[in-house]
Amino acid sequence: MHFKFFFNExxxxxxxxxxxxxxxxxxxxxxxxxxxLGLIMFFNFQTAISDLRNKLEVEVFIKNTxxxxxxxxxxxxxxxxxxxxxxxxxxxxxxxxRLRGSLKGHEDVLDAxxxxxxxxxxxxxxxxxQQIETVASRFFDxxxxxxxxxxHDGVKYGGETSERLLKVTTxxxxxxxxxxxxxxxxxxxxxxxxxxxxxFARRREVEIMRLVGATNWxxxxxxxxxxxxxxxxxxxxxxxMVMLTNRFIIESVVxxxxxxxxxxxxxxxxxxxxxVVIGGTLLGSVGSGLALRRFLKI
Amino acid sequence: MIRFENVAKTYDPNIVGLEDVNIxxxxxxxxxxxxxxxxxxxxxxxxxxxEFEPTEGSITVAGRNLQRMRRSALPYHRRNLGxxxxxxxxxxxxxxxxxxxxxxxxxxQPARAIxxxxxEILNLVGLGDKMNNLPDELSAGEQQRxxxxxxxxxxxxxxVADEPTGNLDPDTSVGIMQLLYRINRTGTTVLxxxxxxxxxxxxxxxxxxxxxxxxxRDEDKGLYR
Ligand SMILES: Nc1ncnc2c1ncn2[C@@H]1O[C@H](COP(=O)(O)OP(=O)(O)OP(=O)(O)O)[C@@H](O)[C@H]1O
Ligand SMILES: [Mg+2]
Numbered sequence: 001m002h003f004k005f006f007f008n009e010x011x012x013x014x015x016x017x018x019x020x021x022x023x024x025x026x027x028x029x030x031x032x033x034x035x036x037l038g039l040i041m042f043f044n045f046q047t048a049i050s051d052l053r054n055k056l057e058v059e060v061f062i063k064n065t066x067x068x069x070x071x072x073x074x075x076x077x078x079x080x081x082x083x084x085x086x087x088x089x090x091x092x093x094x095x096x097x098r099l100r101g102s103l104k105g106h107e108d109v110l111d112a113x114x115x116x117x118x119x120x121x122x123x124x125x126x127x128x129x130q131q132i133e134t135v136a137s138r139f140f141d142x143x144x145x146x147x148x149x150x151x152h153d154g155v156k157y158g159g160e161t162s163e164r165l166l167k168v169t170t171x172x173x174x175x176x177x178x179x180x181x182x183x184x185x186x187x188x189x190x191x192x193x194x195x196x197x198x199x200f201a202r203r204r205e206v207e208i209m210r211l212v213g214a215t216n217w218x219x220x221x222x223x224x225x226x227x228x229x230x231x232x233x234x235x236x237x238x239x240x241m242v243m244l245t246n247r248f249i250i251e252s253v254v255x256x257x258x259x260x261x262x263x264x265x266x267x268x269x270x271x272x273x274x275x276v277v278i279g280g281t282l283l284g285s286v287g288s289g290l291a292l293r294r295f296l297k298i
Numbered sequence: 299m300i301r302f303e304n305v306a307k308t309y310d311p312n313i314v315g316l317e318d319v320n321i322x323x324x325x326x327x328x329x330x331x332x333x334x335x336x337x338x339x340x341x342x343x344x345x346x347x348x349e350f351e352p353t354e355g356s357i358t359v360a361g362r363n364l365q366r367m368r369r370s371a372l373p374y375h376r377r378n379l380g381x382x383x384x385x386x387x388x389x390x391x392x393x394x395x396x397x398x399x400x401x402x403x404x405x406x407q408p409a410r411a412i413x414x415x416x417x418e419i420l421n422l423v424g425l426g427d428k429m430n431n432l433p434d435e436l437s438a439g440e441q442q443r444x445x446x447x448x449x450x451x452x453x454x455x456x457x458v459a460d461e462p463t464g465n466l467d468p469d470t471s472v473g474i475m476q477l478l479y480r481i482n483r484t485g486t487t488v489l490x491x492x493x494x495x496x497x498x499x500x501x502x503x504x505x506x507x508x509x510x511x512x513x514x515r516d517e518d519k520g521l522y523r
Contacts, residue, residue, distance in 0.1 A: 005403055205400075208387055211347075212448070213377035214404035215370075 002218070009222035010229055013198040020197055021230060024190040028234025028283055029241075031183030032276045036242030038176035039275070040250065040267050045169040047266035058126070058136050059156040061119045061146040064092075070144045071120065078124055083135050086125040092116050119146045132157050184283060187234070191227050191287025192294075198226060199295050206296065220292055227288025228281055235280020239273040299325040299456060299487045300346065305355035307341050307511075315341035317511040319355070323489065323504075325455070328482045330498050331491040332522055333508035339491035342508070343460045346489075347381065348372055360455055377405055380449030380457040384464040386441045388433040394444050395420065395429040401448045419451045420444075423477055439470030446477055450486070457481060459490040463497065471497060498522040 014021045060078075062071055071089075078087050090098070095118040100107055126132060139145045140152035147154040199206065209219050246267055254263065300323040307315035316338045323329050331339050345352055348364050357364045360378060367375060388397050395416050402412045420426050423443040425436075433441050442462055449457055459478065463471035475497055482488040492498065498505060498521065505520030506513060515523075 002403075002406060204387070204389060208389065208400065209404045211376065211381060211387070212401040212405060212452075213373040213375070215373045215406075218404055218406065 002221075006221045006225050009202075010225040013202065013222065013226050014229060016201060017194055017197050020190075020194040024187065024194045024230045024287075025234040025237075027183065027187040027190045028231050028280050029238045031180060031187050031283070032235045032238035032280045033241050034176070034183060035180045035279060036238060036272060036276050037245065038173075038180060039272055040242065040246050041172060041176070042169065043267045044250070044263060045165060045172070047263055049165050049169070057157065058124045058132060058139075060122045060124065060139050061154045061156070062121060063144055063146045063154075064117075064119055066144040074142070074144060075122060078122055081135065081138075083126050083128065083131040084124055085127045088123040090121045090123060092118055092120050095120065187231075187283050188287040188290065191230050191284055192291040194230065195223050195227055195288040195291035196295050199223060199291065220296065223292055223296070224285055224288050227284040227286075227291075229284065231280040231282070231284020231287070232277065235277045235283075238280065239276045242272065242276060243269060299323050299327070299360060300489070301358040302342075302345075303356050303358075305345065305352045305357060307338075307345060307350075308353045314338075314511040316345070316352070316508075319511075319513055321506060321513065321516070323487065325487055326482070326485050327504060328479070328488045328501075329490070329504045329506060330501070330520075330522075331489060331506050331508065332493070332498060335493075336510075337508040338511040339508060340460055341511070343381070343458050343489070343491060346456075346458055347379065348375060373405075377452055378454045378456065380452070380454040382442070382445050382449050382457070382459040382462045384461040386433070386438075386445045388441060388444055388448075390433055393430050393432055394425060394436070397433065397444055398448045398451055401451060405452070415451055419447045422450075422480075423447045437470070439466050439473055442466060442470075442474050443477065446474065446481075450481055453484075454486065456487045456489070459488070461491055461493060463492065463494055468496065475501070495522040 060074075062074070075087065075089060078084060093116070096110075096116050099118065100110060103109065124135065126135060136155050136157040139155045140147070145152075145154040206219060246269060250263075300321065302319045302321040305319040306317050309315050319342070331342060333339055344350065345357055345364075346359060348367065351365060359375070362375065364375070389400065392400060398416050398419060399412050402415060407415075417426065417429065420429055423446055425440060425443055425447070428436060428440065433444065436444070442465075446459075446462070449459075457478070462478070463474050466474065471494060478488050478490060479501075502519045502521075504518050505515070505522065507515040507523070
């Protein structure tokens with residue numbers, strides 16, 4: 001009903017204190033932008049992890065010292081497993097050919113190699129991705145598999161890579177969350193400081209409002225709106241920047257470095273933008289609410 | 299209209315503001331509150347506004363006990379109690395009309411009522427032609443008229459004035475005094491704290507004299523003395 005009054009008061013106050021307002025807007029912007037970026041990364045890793053999990057392949061590398069009989073024996077063993085759909089044998093020469101193929105234009109680096117250091121391998125395709133761990137683990141202790149002692153790096157399967165990626169994501173999440181937390185606290189403090197300044201700048205108005213019988217909420221609203229505006233403006237800019245980043249930067253990264261597990265469509269952008277805007281608005285109202293509690297005695 | 303019963307107010311490190319005050323002011327009365335500086339006049343008025351609580355006793359305004367009043371009811375109490383101060387308390391960046399309108403706006407009155415009431419009250423105080431001036435462009439007497447207009451625009455049943463003529467020369471003071479008298483004649487109770495001996499003696503209204511926080515004299519048609 002009195003929205004226009006509150007709106008005008010809040011905007012006037014923002015303009016009057018524009019340096020502080022801009023500082024507060026920028027901190028909200030940065031904190032919400034970092035939150036958005038973090039979530040983009042999170043969703044991308046998440047997608048990459050589930051992609052890897054769904055890969056049906058296990059690669060088993062075989063020691064160069066293994067005899068042809070041992071290699072064939074392993075092949076028969078694999079073919080006998082009920083979970084296996086298909087098995088392919090990659091000989092040392094085929095492995096080298098593949099490497100040469102992936103080095104198009106730079107084949108000369110291979111000339112430096114003496115002989116062929118690449119191990120032969122079996123490529124196993126499974127019927128069901130759920131069984132990948134079970135099948136892979138059968139090769140961990142096999143003496144002819146090319147494991148570095150103490151590990152099982154001779155067996156490559158999606159699960160393993162996805163475990164590693166999951167670990168990275170977790171560190172990333174913890175780091176990102178603490179950073180966002182820090183920025184959030186900073187924005188709340190800055191917004192609360194802008195509100196404090198505008199309470200001070202408008203102390204005559206506040207005194208008169210009290211004197212003529214304005215209700216407490218009527219006195220508080222313009223200040224709260226000021227905080228909410230600050231938060232919303234910062235968050236809106238952050239949301240736009242998050243969208244642009246996802247649209248253009250992630251896409252160009254993917255184009256240049258296709259081996260990175262990024263994908264601009266991995267992100268539920270609508271929810272992310274909503275979260276960023278609501279987050280910023282919340283920061284704004286909490287910040288000004290804090291200042292009102294401390295500095296506006298009613 | 300106003301009833302003080304055994305009211306005492308002590309400020310923090312044992313400074314007496316008011317002590318053992320028993321006063322009853324009827325609806326429609328015009329009443330002066332006089333006394334030396336520091337005698338407790340402003341304390342009396344601030345108690346009426348419920349800016350703070352008395353240390354002892356009870357205060358009733360318009361039939362409502364201020365100590366039992368809920369915090370949420372305080373704004374409505376103040377709407378029924380216009381007040382005018384020595385320093386006018388106008389907003390320097392708002393025009394005369396906006397200053398008066400502000401009081402109506404922050405009490406949630408509709409825009410149409412505001413558009414009607416503001417020129418009406420400014421004409422009443424004789425500032426119909428200065429509505430769009432800023433307070434700086436007005437004389438002190440005119441500024442005080444604006445503040446009286448703001449206090450009276452809601453037609454409160456009680457108008458209190460704390461040394462409203464304290465910053466004005468004698469002629470201008472007479473003008474403000476006449477304005478308050480006119481307001482009193484509409485049935486509004488008026489309580490005015492003042493140092494202005496001449497004015498009090500000329501008006502011959504009820505005089506309550508304070509000294510060191512105590513009522514030392516209370517007489518109808520009294521003099522300043
Ligand atoms: N906020 C306060 N804190 C402490 N003491 C106060 C406060 N306000 C007033 N006093 C003291 O209370 C006493 C009464 O003060 P009050 O302001 O009521 O006097 P007054 O009659 O209005 O004086 P004046 O004519 O100068 O305005 C004085 O001794 C004053 O010093
Ligand atoms: Mg005083």
